[in-house]
Amino acid sequence: MRQILFTLLLFLISHTTIAQMILLEHPPKHYVCYRTSGEMTVDGKLDEKEWSLVDWTDSFVDIEGDKQPLPYNTTKVKMLWDDNYLYIAAQLEEPHLWATYTERESVIFHENNFEVFIDPNGDTHNYYEYEVNALGTEWDLMMTKPYRYNGLPINAWDIAGLKAGIDLQGTLNDPSDVDSGWTVELALPWKTIKESATRGAGPFAGNQWRINFSRVQWRRDIVDGKYIKTINPETGKSYPEHNWVWSPQHVIDMHKPEYWGILQLSGSDAGKGSENYVKDPDFETKVVLRELFDLQHQYKRKHNKFAQTIDELGFIDLHFRVKQQRKVVHGI
Numbered sequence: 481m482r483q484i485l486f487t488l489l490l491f492l493i494s495h496t497t498i499a500q501m502i503l504l505e506h507p508p509k510h511y512v513c514y515r516t517s518g519e520m521t522v523d524g525k526l527d528e529k530e531w532s533l534v535d536w537t538d539s540f541v542d543i544e545g546d547k548q549p550l551p552y553n554t555t556k557v558k559m560l561w562d563d564n565y566l567y568i569a570a571q572l573e574e575p576h577l578w579a580t581y582t583e584r585e586s587v588i589f590h591e592n593n594f595e596v597f598i599d600p601n602g603d604t605h606n607y608y609e610y611e612v613n614a615l616g617t618e619w620d621l622m623m624t625k626p627y628r629y630n631g632l633p634i635n636a637w638d639i640a641g642l643k644a645g646i647d648l649q650g651t652l653n654d655p656s657d658v659d660s661g662w663t664v665e666l667a668l669p670w671k672t673i674k675e676s677a678t679r680g681a682g683p684f685a686g687n688q689w690r691i692n693f694s695r696v697q698w699r700r701d702i703v704d705g706k707y708i709k710t711i712n713p714e715t716g717k718s719y720p721e722h723n724w725v726w727s728p729q730h731v732i733d734m735h736k737p738e739y740w741g742i743l744q745l746s747g748s749d750a751g752k753g754s755e756n757y758v759k760d761p762d763f764e765t766k767v768v769l770r771e772l773f774d775l776q777h778q779y780k781r782k783h784n785k786f787a788q789t790i791d792e793l794g795f796i797d798l799h800f801r802v803k804q805q806r807k808v809v810h811g812i
């Protein structure tokens with residue numbers, strides 16, 4: 481039944497503008513997150529034994545995936561969890577450490593930063609965003625929905641109880657030398673971040689949450705011993721920023737949670753056994769349904785109402801095609 485539903489949906493949608501469908505060919509990345517039983521000191525230094533027991537993610541790629549060149553600085557992440565926290569460690573290679581924002585809730589991505597996006601129940605609504613720079617200045621917010629569905633950013637929302645540590649491997653805002661990079665270590669309390677999980681469910685082994693990481697990187701020049709954003713002589717303005725991410729979004733938009741990676745919580749302790757990633761058997765069906773959801777919203781923007789029939793969404797020869805598809809699927 482599951483396969484038939486998927487095949488039918490795929491067929492219905494196969495001749496429309498295909499946005500989400502790229503996920504069928506390029507599924508989101510995934511990470512199996514093991515438990516830590518040790519004391520984690522959230523100071524940006526990844527010298528806890530538990531960190532050495534778990535793998536890094538793949539290095540980040542451009543937000544648009546293989547349409548763009550690979551980033552010129554490496555970024556990667558590790559994760560661990562216990563009953564109280566989700567721990568995240570990020571290593572950002574950076575020859576020129578640069579950060580000036582010191583005010584909490586600044587728009588941190590106007591400078592170089594590291595970002596975390598979490599959607600506990602994967603429904604693409606009620607999700608969190610966290611940004612931090614090399615000074616440890618933070619911006620955290622909750623989104624009711626993605627911006628394209630008129631979602632609201634709730635900046636007053638904070639990750640209550642968050643612990644964050646930054647460690648610099650070099651000198652900040654000093655272009656006279658070449659730095660190695662910076663590390664970010666975070667402990668996000670489940671008590672806070674589980675609030676928008678389905679029925680507020682806490683973490684449990686086998687649970688899967690949607691998560692992605694982004695690094696914003698600006699082109700920079702050194703003028704009079706200081707960093708400035710590189711100006712495009714054709715526009716007189718700075719070049720657009722690079723967006724480097726763990727799981728590619730395929731478009732320049734982090735606010736598509738359906739493209740984010742998948743975090744699977746393991747019941748095993750780090751270094752003791754390994755667990756396979758378990759793919760959601762409904763993954764493909766959800767991709768197709770989200771495409772229909774997007775098409776409906778596109779239709780609404782144009783016509784100020786949702787389509788009442790599938791034909792209105794552009795499936796002109798639907799009945800013929802469904803009939804043909806039944807022949808293929810059922811032989812009738």
Ligand SMILES: [Ca+2]
Nearest residue numbers: 521522523525
């Ligand atoms: Ca530490």
Ligand SMILES: [Ca+2]
Nearest residue numbers: 601603605606
């Ligand atoms: Ca959600």
Ligand SMILES: [Ca+2]
Nearest residue numbers: 620635637638
């Ligand atoms: Ca906030």
Ligand SMILES: [Ca+2]
Nearest residue numbers: 651652654659
């Ligand atoms: Ca430096």
